[in-house]
Amino acid sequence: MKIAILGYGTVGRGVDQIVAGVEGIEVTRILELPDRCEGPRMTSDYASIVSDPSIEVVLECMGGLEPAHTFIMQALEAGKSVVTSNKAVVAAFFDEFARAAEEHGASLLIEATCGGGIPWIASIEKVRRIDEVSSLSGIMNGTTNFIVDAMIKNDADFDETLARAQELGYAEADPSADIDGIDVKNKTRIAVSVAFDTACEPEIPVTGIRTLTKADLDLFAARGCTVKLLGRAVQRDGRYAASVEPVALPSASLEANVPANFNLVSLEGTTVGPLKFYGQGAGSLPTGNAMVQDVIDYAAGRRPRYDFSRALAYDPALLAGDYVYRTTMPAPEGAEAFGSGAWLVRGLDPVSARTLLDEALAQDPTSFMAALSQED
Amino acid sequence: MKIAILGYGTVGRGVDQIVAGVEGIEVTRILELPDRCEGPRMTSDYASIVSDPSIEVVLECMGGLEPAHTFIMQALEAGKSVVTSNKAVVAAFFDEFARAAEEHGASLLIEATCGGGIPWIASIEKVRRIDEVSSLSGIMNGTTNFIVDAMIKNDADFDETLARAQELGYAEADPSADIDGIDVKNKTRIAVSVAFDTACEPEIPVTGIRTLTKADLDLFAARGCTVKLLGRAVQRDGRYAASVEPVALPSASLEANVPANFNLVSLEGTTVGPLKFYGQGAGSLPTGNAMVQDVIDYAAGRRPRYDFSRALAYDPALLAGDYVYRTTMPAPEGAEAFGSGAWLVRGLDPVSARTLLDEALAQDPTSFMAALSQED
Numbered sequence: 001m002k003i004a005i006l007g008y009g010t011v012g013r014g015v016d017q018i019v020a021g022v023e024g025i026e027v028t029r030i031l032e033l034p035d036r037c038e039g040p041r042m043t044s045d046y047a048s049i050v051s052d053p054s055i056e057v058v059l060e061c062m063g064g065l066e067p068a069h070t071f072i073m074q075a076l077e078a079g080k081s082v083v084t085s086n087k088a089v090v091a092a093f094f095d096e097f098a099r100a101a102e103e104h105g106a107s108l109l110i111e112a113t114c115g116g117g118i119p120w121i122a123s124i125e126k127v128r129r130i131d132e133v134s135s136l137s138g139i140m141n142g143t144t145n146f147i148v149d150a151m152i153k154n155d156a157d158f159d160e161t162l163a164r165a166q167e168l169g170y171a172e173a174d175p176s177a178d179i180d181g182i183d184v185k186n187k188t189r190i191a192v193s194v195a196f197d198t199a200c201e202p203e204i205p206v207t208g209i210r211t212l213t214k215a216d217l218d219l220f221a222a223r224g225c226t227v228k229l230l231g232r233a234v235q236r237d238g239r240y241a242a243s244v245e246p247v248a249l250p251s252a253s254l255e256a257n258v259p260a261n262f263n264l265v266s267l268e269g270t271t272v273g274p275l276k277f278y279g280q281g282a283g284s285l286p287t288g289n290a291m292v293q294d295v296i297d298y299a300a301g302r303r304p305r306y307d308f309s310r311a312l313a314y315d316p317a318l319l320a321g322d323y324v325y326r327t328t329m330p331a332p333e334g335a336e337a338f339g340s341g342a343w344l345v346r347g348l349d350p351v352s353a354r355t356l357l358d359e360a361l362a363q364d365p366t367s368f369m370a371a372l373s374q375e376d
Numbered sequence: 377m378k379i380a381i382l383g384y385g386t387v388g389r390g391v392d393q394i395v396a397g398v399e400g401i402e403v404t405r406i407l408e409l410p411d412r413c414e415g416p417r418m419t420s421d422y423a424s425i426v427s428d429p430s431i432e433v434v435l436e437c438m439g440g441l442e443p444a445h446t447f448i449m450q451a452l453e454a455g456k457s458v459v460t461s462n463k464a465v466v467a468a469f470f471d472e473f474a475r476a477a478e479e480h481g482a483s484l485l486i487e488a489t490c491g492g493g494i495p496w497i498a499s500i501e502k503v504r505r506i507d508e509v510s511s512l513s514g515i516m517n518g519t520t521n522f523i524v525d526a527m528i529k530n531d532a533d534f535d536e537t538l539a540r541a542q543e544l545g546y547a548e549a550d551p552s553a554d555i556d557g558i559d560v561k562n563k564t565r566i567a568v569s570v571a572f573d574t575a576c577e578p579e580i581p582v583t584g585i586r587t588l589t590k591a592d593l594d595l596f597a598a599r600g601c602t603v604k605l606l607g608r609a610v611q612r613d614g615r616y617a618a619s620v621e622p623v624a625l626p627s628a629s630l631e632a633n634v635p636a637n638f639n640l641v642s643l644e645g646t647t648v649g650p651l652k653f654y655g656q657g658a659g660s661l662p663t664g665n666a667m668v669q670d671v672i673d674y675a676a677g678r679r680p681r682y683d684f685s686r687a688l689a690y691d692p693a694l695l696a697g698d699y700v701y702r703t704t705m706p707a708p709e710g711a712e713a714f715g716s717g718a719w720l721v722r723g724l725d726p727v728s729a730r731t732l733l734d735e736a737l738a739q740d741p742t743s744f745m746a747a748l749s750q751e752d
Contacts, residue, residue, distance in 0.1 A: 257630055285648070296506070
């Protein structure tokens with residue numbers, strides 16, 4: 001099977017390296033910028049790839065919304081199947097891609113958009129052959145997990161730890177997408193859409209860890225908790241909710257003990273019960289591995305169908321719980337003290353919790369918020 | 377697709393319940409003892425199942441070696457594919473079953489033999505499409521994990537905790553297969569055979585947790601470790617090793633934080649890196665789920681082929697490490713003190729370690745041994 005790679009960066013190179021050791025798959029074309037083209041496989045002319053009938057699958061690993069969106073649509077409309085690692089473009093255009101794939105007899109395979117080398121999307125799809133998924137959650141961003149883990153292990157504060165992560169290549173020069181939770185939001189929305197058969201609401205509440213301090217981690221540690229940035233979602237009775245926010249988890253939970261830049265994603269199925277999957281959520285070879293696994297699955301006949309016709313109502317109340325705020329803003333009525341300089345509000349849904357954080361941030365831009373884990 | 381269930385116990389009932397909700401699969405025959413047959417689907421005559429051309433897949437969930445072995449061979453020889461949850465019979469006859477399946481154009485699907493509802497065998501097979509598996513390990517027995525976890529959480533000793541596990545249905549009346557590591561041995565040998573493409577040596581060293589005391593757990597806790605019963609295996613340079621034994625792991629590891637009767641299994645792949653899978657390792661619905669997933673995979677065209685022709689040499693030295701012995705037997709030369717009443721021997725392979733434990737047990741039948749985790 002002949003395939004084309006769009007974008008020869010970290011992931012594209014990983015794919016190329018892995019495919020070289022896999023029988024029956026060959027990278028015949030690679031799309032790159034004109035000044036980066038080297039050797040006979042590379043071209044900067046996408047039309048020559050889309051119009052090449054010998055290419056069955058296009059692997060998009062350019063990232064970003066455009067031209068990735070246009071290129072994916074052109075491939076699908078040409079009847080070529082698409083494998084992508086681009087969480088931003090899939091989160092934004094999942095429904096459009098799925099319909100185009102269906103209409104043109106092509107497939108869309110997205111394992112590499114969530115959790116790098118972890119077989120997460122394929123596992124959700126497998127579980128759904130038998131079970132309803134009642135909830136999913138996870139540490140889906142290696143950068144922020146690395147930062148929190150290093151802050152605790154090195155007794156260091158946020159800024160110096162972020163700088164170290166940037167030096168090590170675990171965080172980008174502009175770290176916003178990671179530390180503000182945008183990356184987790186994209187992955188959560190993709191996983192929700194696959195698990196719940198519904199196009200996930202674009203405006204789920206999102207809070208990152210930009211204002212997290214070592215003192216915050218100490219405050220929670222004193223209560224036997226560790227803070228992790230989680231994407232979470234639940235569904236029941238025709239309704240669903242999803243959120244991205246820091247969550248204080250019991251120190252003895254699996255989540256609390258995920259080290260370095262690893263990911264851990266979880267789901268709860270009707271008959272299989274809870275399942276958790278751990279591994280490298282990013283990187284050239286793990287993400288390349290996920291893309292090549294998708295190609296091998298496709299070659300073996302796997303044709304995922306994404307149908308978002310299920311009418312689930314978005315109801316953040318399904319995720320209601322207790323939230324802790326560390327802020328100099330005076331506590332609202334009904335709040336309880338939670339250590340020094342922090343207070344606890346019970347029974348907030350994640351949208352109301354985020355609204356209250358916005359009020360706190362307006363008065364004290366250093367304010368931090370974390371949900372308390374339900375199992376806590 | 378019409379299927380037959382052999383054995384209508386805990387797992388067989390789970391399968392039947394799950395299949396009722398899955399389109400395209402129907403349980404048309406159930407083999408049971410004559411005095412347990414009820415309704416038109418049940419029979420005690422296996423010949424009527426094997427000779428029924430409408431039945432494509434036979435699901436063996438009787439357990440034990442015979443008649444399971446004979447029934448599986450008869451099904452395969454009749455060209456019927458077999459799905460089984462029976463780790464004992466697969467560990468004992470894996471090679472014979474695989475050859476019979478190949479010869480008669482049938483398939484053997486064994487997801488439910490290891491890790492209950494965790495997609496463990498299918499994940500190893502998927503990883504192997506691209507990667508070599510350099511190591512695998514895991515908590516593969518829920519009963520012993522429940523016992524260790526409850527001993528720690530309830531500050532209780534082994535016997536009373538085992539009795540409680542028996543009351544709760546987590547341990548059998550004769551708990552030997554669980555607490556002596558036989559069940560983990562079977563699962564480890566199956567996983568090794570699949571991961572390394574070699575028929576795993578029958579006589580790998582096996583040590584259970586029968587002599588584990590609360591004082592032992594306290595001894596390791598004081599060093600920041602938790603003891604778990606692990607199956608482990610590694611391969612490199614044409615050699616492999618496997619063992620089953622208690623291992624002292626850092627308290628902050630994922631393994632150390634696996635609660636109750638859950639399982640956590642891990643592998644390391646060349647390009648995907650480390651992957652870990654967590655879930656219910658036993659029970660009617662999780663194990664039934666794994667069997668029905670195998671049936672759906674089979675219906676979708678999955679035909680696992682087990683080829684054990686790779687000539688890997690068994691070399692326990694690959695798993696050499698440090699071992700702690702709590703015993704009244706005098707320490708051998710070169711041993712170091714390890715807290716009160718225990719000593720440490722460095723650089724033992726698991727076979728030598730087990731031999732030393734046997735010497736200790738001959739003098740002090742309460743002796744306990746644990747390997748120190750390499751990451752420790």
